[in-house]
Amino acid sequence: RGGSLSPTNNNGNKWHYQLAASATLAEVPTTPIPGMKPGTSGLRKKVEVWQGKDDTANKYYVENFIQSLLDTAQANNGGEMLQTIIVAGDGRYFNDQAIQIICRVLAANGVENIWVPQGGIMSTPAVSAAIRTRDGGAAQGGIILTASHNPGGPGEDFGIKYNEGYGQPAGEEFTDALYERSMKISSFKTMEGSPDIDLNAAPGTTFSLTPTSTVTIIDPFAEYLEVLKSCFDFDAMKDFAKRPDFSIVFDGMHGAGGPFARRILVEELGFPKESLMRCDPRPDFGKCHPDPNLTYAAELVKKMGLKPDGSADESAIVEDLPTLGAANDGDGDRNLIAGAGCFVTPSDSLAMICDNWKAIPHFARAGGPKGVARSMPSSAALDVVAEALNIPFFSTPTGWKFFGNLMGSKEQFGKRDYTPFLCGEESFGTGSDHIREKDGLWAMLAWISILMDVNKDTPPGQPLVSVRDVVEKHWEKYGRHFYCRYDYEAVESDAANKMMDLIRDQFVNGDLSTIPDDGSGIKLVGAEEFSYTDPVDGSTTSKQGLVLSFVDGNGEPARVVFRLSGTGSAGATIRMYLERYEQDTSKHGESAPVALKSLADRAIGLVQLVELTGRDSPSVIT
Ligand code: G6P
Ligand code: ZN
Incomplete structure (x- = not known):
């Protein structure tokens, strides 16, 4: 691919790169590739399939999928091409190449503003936040390159999912239509001869891929940080983080959540950087299976004084253990929560966050959540709390998208407004209506807030009320x-x-x-x-x-x-x-x-x- 994007001016360290002279808009003939039916959360295939390596018929796998996606989005948008789309991934193997391919297809299709985070990496919750609020308005969609908690690297998984304008995963109607489209596609558009953009350029840097389409490098953290600040009391957390008897450990599993944990837990809240483990994203997640459960987060589980089955390891010295531990999955939307010698199941964690709503400003401001939900296979721990607190409760199919509808506003649906909303799944997902995805870091901040609240009267030097105390008390109250x-x-x-x-x-x-x-x-x-x-x-x-x-x-x-x-x-x-x-x-x-x-x-x-x-x-x- 010849040519170069040449800088035209320097505004601070933000450069503007002009359209490469050699770049041409091309419509490339292609044939449908079977099997592009997105599952619960996007289309996931072995990375070699996406790379078109396993079969010459798959040569344009990414292009075919993205063109089908764009055609579907355009049809949904009254025939108008979307103007603003964010493209970001969880950093897994093929992340950067896929971003380049996608940017060229988006530009050739006339998407005017393409936002790409610096480094190409963003957690799924951060993308959801950015879609919803960036530039005071919203993007019309987000293309997220992730296979979530599935391993990455050669021979492993790669995936692409689409989130719509409110920041929520596209519904079944959309993904079914996308699939239909993928079976009929006969060509895709791309920019031929357009060189790669520099993903590491400073936020604000722009690249013109066509006279009307620009890629802007954005700050991955900005909108997400703002949203979290609206949910929690950062000043109070900062103070609490200073207590010498309070310590945390966060396991990023080498996924996209790591840099966000660093930015928020260390840089914003002041926890020591030693609180972080595996927070550098790696294309193969350091060869680990980036799913925060008892089996795959074994190292954290051990650090928290737990045996592999989640029970307390009697030989661990509780005083030496971190007060609170959490792990995130590859794209930072799942969470595992543990206290010293105490694993909190996701279903219990959800019920306990619900019961402790007063500790979380987002809920406290509204006098508590106005609706709560869990996926059907999750335990009934939430149900009994919702009943006791007299909050509308829903049991939904597995998949975060089912919660999204319930978080809609009265204006959208002409029905009840269930926000603020709290929801979660047994599959280590917890979150609220602050965005339209589950949110791993949010769950950790929720637990820090709970610990702050139950310890508001614990004087320095006195032992803290622990996660285990909170859990046992809860069971005593509700069974x-x-x-x-x-x-x-x-x-x-x-x-x-x-x-x-x-x-x-x-x-x-x-x-x-x-x-x-x-x-x-x-x-x-x-x-x-x-x-x-x-x-x-x-x-x-x-x-x-x-x-x-x-x-x-x-x-x-x-x-x-x-x-x-x-x-x-x-x-x-x-x-x-x-x-x-x-x-x-x-x-x-x-x-x-x-x-x-x-x-x-x-x-x-x-x-x-x-x-x-x-x-x-x-x-x-x-
Ligand atoms: C993804 C979705 C979750 C869902 C989970 C189920 O993580 O975002 O909402 O709970 O998949 O996964 P499973 O493998 O059980 O279908
Ligand atoms: Zn995930």
Whole structure:
């Protein structure tokens, strides 16, 4: 690719680069590439597919996908091409090359303003914030290069997802239309001979790719920081961070969340830089699986004085442990929360944030959240708090986009306004209506705020009220929802589907009274397939998980949900979600996987998981 973008003037250190003389707008013939159907959160494929390496028919994989995306967005926008789009990624392998390709396609299609963060990296929540508020207005969309918590690097995953103008992931209608379009595409537009832009240029630097299309390098942090400042009391946190007995550790898992943690926790709030681990983004996430759960965040889990199953390691000295620990996934939207010797399950964390709403200015200003929601497979810990506080509550299908509708304003939907809104998922996602994505760092700041609040009367020198104290008190008040999840990764798709069909045939549509006892005393008493009708737009989503209801040996209710993951890129991942309610405080100390083991065994036996999949143990328990 010849030519160069040459600087024309220097304004401070912000340069303006003119259109390269050699660049020409080209319409390149192409053919549809099958399989471009976005899943729960964008299109994810092995990076070699995106690079067009595995097959010459895939040569223009990125171009085909982006052209289909733009055509769909344009059709949705009354036939007008979008004017402003942000392009950013989580820094995984192929991030920078993909940004360059995408900028050329956007420019050739007439997108006037293309915003790219300095370095090309932004966490998903930061992109959502920037789409919503940048320049006092909003971008019309965001193209986010991420496969979230899936590993990166050669042989691993790459993904692209699209967020619409309010900063929320595009809905199914959009992604279905995009897929349709991708099956009909016959050409794409690009700028040929247009050299790469300098992703490391100073914010404010602009590059003219055509006479009407400009790429502007933006500050990745600005809008996100503002939004977080509107949610939390930064001054009070800054003071609290000074307490010598309060310490944190944040694990960025070498993903996009790291630089944001540095900017906010260290530079803004004044925590020592030693509080950060793995906060430098790497294309292969340092070869780790950037999913913040008990299995993949093992190092943090250990640092927090926990055993791999999440129970307290009795040999750890609590006084030497950090007060609060958190990890983020590859694109910084997921979170794991732990206190010293205390793992907080995502479902519990959500319920506890809800119960402690007064500690969070965003909620406190409004007298508490006006609506709360959890995904169906998440535990009912939130439900009981919502009931006690008399807050409207929703159980939605898995996928953050289902929360977005509920956060809409009265003006948009002519119905109720549920904001401020609080929501979360068992899959380590927590957040609110401050943006339209889950937000890993937000969850950590929420927990810092809770600890500040419960310690407002703890004088210096006195032991702090700990995360464990908060958790135990909560269970005392509401009972404990024991919860854990088994994942069976890379199962053969046919086998996984057979198992789901068996559950449908034998339990959802079958006769439960004929099921033989296995001596465990755990009885299956109900089965259904979850479907959801959106209370705002009336749309229905079906086949969202198979729910088995049990009564355990003591007559207490228990539940097991089976669901196939929607975020993988090869084979199938079976998720088995286990939950059991326990009122009795004397039993709350038990470790969750232990407390749920017999329920798990019973369910595995009933659905013939071992026989059908050949797996006698899960890949992950979290
Ligand atoms: C993404 C979505 C989440 C969703 C999760 C489910 O992270 O953003 O909203 O909960 O995927 O993943 P799964 O693999 O269980 O389909
Ligand atoms: Zn993610």
